[in-house]
Amino acid sequence: MLRIGIDTGGTFTDLSVFDEDDGRVCLTHKLPSQPQDPTAAIAAGLREITARLPEKARYVLHGTTIGLNTLLEGGEPAPGLLVTEGFRDLLELDRQWRGDQVYNLFFDRPRQLVPRRLIRPVRERVDSRGHEVLPLDAEQARAAVRELLDAGVRSVAVSLLFSFANPEHERRLRRILEELAPDIYVTLSSEVDPQFREFERTSTAVVNAFIGPRVSGYVGTIETAVQQLLEGARVLIMQSNGGVATPAVIARAPVQTLMSGPVAGVVGTHRLCREIGRDNAISLDIGGTSCDMSVIPGELLTAPQSTVASYTVRAATVAIETIGSGGGSIARVESGRILKVGPQSAGAVPGPACYGTGDQPTLTDALVVLGHLNREALLQGAMPIDAGAARQAIAQTIAGPLEMTPERAAAGVVEVLAAQVAMSMRSVTIEKGYDPRDFILVAYGGAGPTVACPIARELEIPEICIPQDPGNFCAAGMLLTDLIRGHSLTRIGALDDTPPDAIREAFRELRDKGVRELREQGVPADAIDTEDFLDMRYPGQSYEVTVPAGDTRKEVLTRLFHEAHGRLYGHTAEEESMEIVNYRVRCIGRLPKMTFAAAPAAGGPAQAGNERAVLFPESPTPVSTPVYRRTGLTPGFRTAGPAIIDEYSSTTVVYPFFDLSVDAHGNLRLRNTA
Numbered sequence: 001m002l003r004i005g006i007d008t009g010g011t012f013t014d015l016s017v018f019d020e021d022d023g024r025v026c027l028t029h030k031l032p033s034q035p036q037d038p039t040a041a042i043a044a045g046l047r048e049i050t051a052r053l054p055e056k057a058r059y060v061l062h063g064t065t066i067g068l069n070t071l072l073e074g075g076e077p078a079p080g081l082l083v084t085e086g087f088r089d090l091l092e093l094d095r096q097w098r099g100d101q102v103y104n105l106f107f108d109r110p111r112q113l114v115p116r117r118l119i120r121p122v123r124e125r126v127d128s129r130g131h132e133v134l135p136l137d138a139e140q141a142r143a144a145v146r147e148l149l150d151a152g153v154r155s156v157a158v159s160l161l162f163s164f165a166n167p168e169h170e171r172r173l174r175r176i177l178e179e180l181a182p183d184i185y186v187t188l189s190s191e192v193d194p195q196f197r198e199f200e201r202t203s204t205a206v207v208n209a210f211i212g213p214r215v216s217g218y219v220g221t222i223e224t225a226v227q228q229l230l231e232g233a234r235v236l237i238m239q240s241n242g243g244v245a246t247p248a249v250i251a252r253a254p255v256q257t258l259m260s261g262p263v264a265g266v267v268g269t270h271r272l273c274r275e276i277g278r279d280n281a282i283s284l285d286i287g288g289t290s291c292d293m294s295v296i297p298g299e300l301l302t303a304p305q306s307t308v309a310s311y312t313v314r315a316a317t318v319a320i321e322t323i324g325s326g327g328g329s330i331a332r333v334e335s336g337r338i339l340k341v342g343p344q345s346a347g348a349v350p351g352p353a354c355y356g357t358g359d360q361p362t363l364t365d366a367l368v369v370l371g372h373l374n375r376e377a378l379l380q381g382a383m384p385i386d387a388g389a390a391r392q393a394i395a396q397t398i399a400g401p402l403e404m405t406p407e408r409a410a411a412g413v414v415e416v417l418a419a420q421v422a423m424s425m426r427s428v429t430i431e432k433g434y435d436p437r438d439f440i441l442v443a444y445g446g447a448g449p450t451v452a453c454p455i456a457r458e459l460e461i462p463e464i465c466i467p468q469d470p471g472n473f474c475a476a477g478m479l480l481t482d483l484i485r486g487h488s489l490t491r492i493g494a495l496d497d498t499p500p501d502a503i504r505e506a507f508r509e510l511r512d513k514g515v516r517e518l519r520e521q522g523v524p525a526d527a528i529d530t531e532d533f534l535d536m537r538y539p540g541q542s543y544e545v546t547v548p549a550g551d552t553r554k555e556v557l558t559r560l561f562h563e564a565h566g567r568l569y570g571h572t573a574e575e576e577s578m579e580i581v582n583y584r585v586r587c588i589g590r591l592p593k594m595t596f597a598a599a600p601a602a603g604g605p606a607q608a609g610n611e612r613a614v615l616f617p618e619s620p621t622p623v624s625t626p627v628y629r630r631t632g633l634t635p636g637f638r639t640a641g642p643a644i645i646d647e648y649s650s651t652t653v654v655y656p657f658f659d660l661s662v663d664a665h666g667n668l669r670l671r672n673t674a
Contacts, residue, residue, distance in 0.1 A: 002026075002057040003592075004049070004233075005478035006042055007261060008033055008064050011288025011328050011347055012446065013041040014649070015049055016475040018594045020058070025479070025594060027053060028472040030379060030649055035347060038066065039218070043225045050230065057230045059591075061478040063238035063261040066218045067254050070211045071309045074113075077155075079187075079209035080148035081114045082141075082173055083202070084161040085121040090202055092116070094312075110310040113210045118151060120144035122160070122173065128196075130165030136172055145173075145180055155185035157209035159202040163190040164490050185212045192253050193314050195582055196490040200305065203312040208255040215254035219247040234522070236483065240317035242267050242300060243484020243588070246521050255315050258308050261474065262292035263318045268477025269442045270296050272467055275596045276665060280439040281465075282425065284455065285474065286448040289345040291325040291421055294318065295428050295439070304546070316486055321428045325420050327364045327447040328352060331394075331413045333401040341417045354390035355383070361397050363447065365390035366413035369406055371614040371622065372450055372644070372653045380648050407615050407622075415617060418451055422458035429459075436461050444473035446650050449668075453641075453655035454617070456672060464658075466668035467596070468630075471649025476594070483523055483589035485514040488582050495536070495578045500552040506583045507532045507549070514587030523589030535582035536561045538573055544581045596665045609646075616642060618656055630668075637662040641670075 003018040017027040029049050034041045042062070050057070070076055083090060091112050101107040122144055123137035148156060156177055163170045167190035174186050189205035223235045236244035240259040250257055262285055269283040273296065285292040295301060301319040305312065324343020328351065331341045341363060350358035354368045367373040368390040375387035391406050399409035429436045436459040443452035449466045456464050467473055487510040511530050518528055534557065535544035545568060547560040562572045609629055613622035623642055630647035638661045641654035645668060654660045657674040 002053060002055050003059045003061065003479055004046070004057050005264070005475040006045065006060065006062045007264065007472070007475040007478070008038050008042065008062070008066075009261065009287045009289065009474075011326070011345075011351070012471070013038075013045055014472040014475040015045045016469070016472045016479065017049060017053060017057075018476075018479040019055070020592050023593075023595045025469065025476055028469045028475075028649060030471060032351075033347075035349060038064070039221050039225055042222065043229065046226070046229050057233045059236055060226050060230065060233050061236045061238065061244055061481065062222060063264045063474060063478055064218070064257065065261045067211045067215045067257045067260070068308065070214050071207065071258065071311065074309075076210060076214060077153065078114055078118055079155040079157055079185075079206060079212075080151070080153040081119045081202075081206060081209075082122050082144060082148075082156060082158045082160075083119060084125060085123050087161060087198070088116070088119050088121050090159075090199060091119070091206070094199060113206050113311065114157070118148060118153060120148055124160060124169045126160075126162045126166045126169065128162050128165060130162065132166070132168075136169045138172070138176065141173060141176055142180065145177055149181055149184075153184075155187070155209045155213050157187045157189070157202070157205040159189035159198070159205045161198060162196075163188070164194040164196055164201065167191070167194070185209065185216065187212060192255055194490070195314065195488055196492070200312055200314045204255060204314045207308075207311055207313050208253060211254050212251075215257065216251035219250050219254075223247045236481075238264055238478055238481065239484065240315060241302065241484055241486060242318050242481065244478070244481045245483060245485070249485075249517070249521070255313060258306075258313060258315070259317050259320055262290075262320055262322065264477035264481065265292065265444060265474040266294045266296070266300065266318050266320065266477070267480050268467070268473055269294070269444075270300055271477075271480045271593075272442065272465070272596055272665075272667075273440065276465070276663065276667065278440050278465075280434075282429065282436065282439045282441050282461070284421070284425075284441055284443045284448050284452065285445040286421070286443075286451065287326050287445040288328040288447070289324070289326045289347060290322055291424070292320050292322050293421070293425055293428060294320045295432065295434055297434060319428075321424055323420065323424050325363075325417050326445075327362065327367075329363050329417065331361045331363070331366065331398055331416075333398060337402060339398065339402065339412050339416050341413055341420065352390070353393035354385050354387060356386045356389060359389075359393060361390070361393040361413070363413060363417055363451075365393050366410035367447075367450060369394055369410035370414065370616075371612050371625070372414075373651055374646065375612075378651075411615060411617055414451060414454065418454035418458060421451075421455050425455070425459060440465055442467065444470035444650075446471045449650050449652040451653070453653060453658055453670065456670075457655070457657075457674070460672075462672050464668075464670040466650075466652050466670070468666050469647070469649050470652075479594045482591050483518055483521055485517045485587045485589075486584065487514050487587075488584045490582050492579060492581050494539075495554060495557065495580055498580055500554070503534075503549070503552045503580070503583075507552075507585055510583060510585035511587065514585055518587055518589040521589065527590045529588045529590065531586040531588070533584040533586070534580055535584065536578050536580055538565075538576045539579055546584070596667075612644070614642060614644065614653075616656055623656070633662050633668075635662050635664050635666065640673075
């Protein structure tokens, strides 16, 4: 039985095939993405790989940025919003905090996804305990819905005050919406984010309603295409929390997929480092359009809330930092003599100049000029490279204005991009209390292994690990995921006044819901695990600390809360009482995992296929550098840099002052010897 992982990026669509019988990836494939119709590239890739594999596919796992791109582009029709009467300006009021723009006198606040003209109040009210104070006025609500429909909305978010405590009024509004407009997309805040704090809950519901029509249509199309090509295969979509879910689940809550694409690589990094015996890792995923990085201090770091494209989203996500630096990032000169790289990207269309379709210089063009990438073809000859076009683009746009040679200009492009990535990496390491010198850098994506050395040197990271098939590592990471359903519930109360039985009962309600959903997705009962958590705080605090709650005894929860609070804030108030705010349950449906199995034993000594002239920042003139095929490198191989390792999905560039070795799993290990 086969399992296929598919990662759709801005430049390439990657496919990895996992054979459940031997626990290994048996095939990888790469083809250009089609931004106007992403499903076309997926269908083409599936046809090409299934023609080479007679075995039957059981699962197709897919990571997508369709939700994130929809939010970033902002081109979709605005949704409507139904709120409790008196709270029409809830989105505009926000939290009255301007973040890093607090001292900017000319700050122009980003526009809201829902303009005020599409926000309609409805007459109803429940209190904070969920008791009905004012019944829902159904006729007034119908009139409000008709006004939204007359305005042409195709999706509606419903966010009523205290609906997390009693969702009945929101459910009645959904029935009214479906009665008046059966095809409309409806989001209830009590379903996508059943927690207190009305702004965050409303913002999350609005984002879900904004991206919902496009994402639900997309996952439906993917499911149909897979069923037509692979009879009996089930589709699972990657979620931001590191798990997967069925298209039906994602169609209802697409807000869970905003970081769907890059999360799989972080999951893969975590598993890889466990197998090679390293606790601390930094994942570095540089593809064609963006650079994604995450710190893994022994475990995946997750965040219950994030800001995406300036919009607040309260959905669990693996902590990832993203910047617009990738192989397709466009280089340019601004303000006379300032070299900039990104965030604009040439993407798959038109692509870098060296692809023969674009004319703007990119990081990929700079790497071709320097000799870091093959000047004739990539993807084992499947993608011809026009080195002359790359040099001309660099010469005209960068070298000319800066009055330098094309080679020196190309080196500058690489140095600027490496500095940008290192600066962002400092924000997720040093600024969070982590010393990057204590971590191993796991670099993947098409461009990650190519520029890993200057980034590691900038941050004094002593070691780099390049996994096998790094260009397809995100697609392979999906083969390490599980089905995950997370549910939460707000019930604020003092810990001293909450009996352990009441805590266990709240967890049981959430657990039953999550387990039921996993069973509906085909997971057997004996393959389901659950994890319980509590959000707790000292009375009067504005924000909570999440602690594991497998043991609900008061003394255990008290100790865990003080420990967690001390780690985060550097102090505790042990004489204070504590409050429980939210109950959280994470239900996990285990799937068979691939392993990063050891490569075959070493055969004869590896031989460089050829040499080529490569320019490094340390050398004023090109250096004759050996080029190896990765398939010829077996465990135990060692050499000193400089060296270049070519493979199908990426190119690893070993800079001078780095040593290269191949470990027992077939990973490339680069050590800084400077």
